[in-house]
Amino acid sequence: MLKYYTKTTGALKRLWTDKDGVVSFEYIIVAFCVVAAVAAVFGTGTSAGIGNALNTAMGHVLSAFAAATP
Numbered sequence: 001m002l003k004y005y006t007k008t009t010g011a012l013k014r015l016w017t018d019k020d021g022v023v024s025f026e027y028i029i030v031a032f033c034v035v036a037a038v039a040a041v042f043g044t045g046t047s048a049g050i051g052n053a054l055n056t057a058m059g060h061v062l063s064a065f066a067a068a069t070p
Helices: 002-017 019-041 050-068
Strands: none
16 A cells, blocks of 8 residues: 555656646646536536527527528
């Protein structure tokens, strides 16, 4: 157990001092935020929020175009 703790501590210290590791960690955080935002907007479920509203509005627009076309 102590061996794993030592390895983990060493890896975290290298990550903390390595600027490239910090940048890649920031990319992971940004990617997580993007995925969370997309999931919030186009989530699956009965009330999908903005995704459901966009689908409903697109249906209205398409039906209006279909009714206006001779």
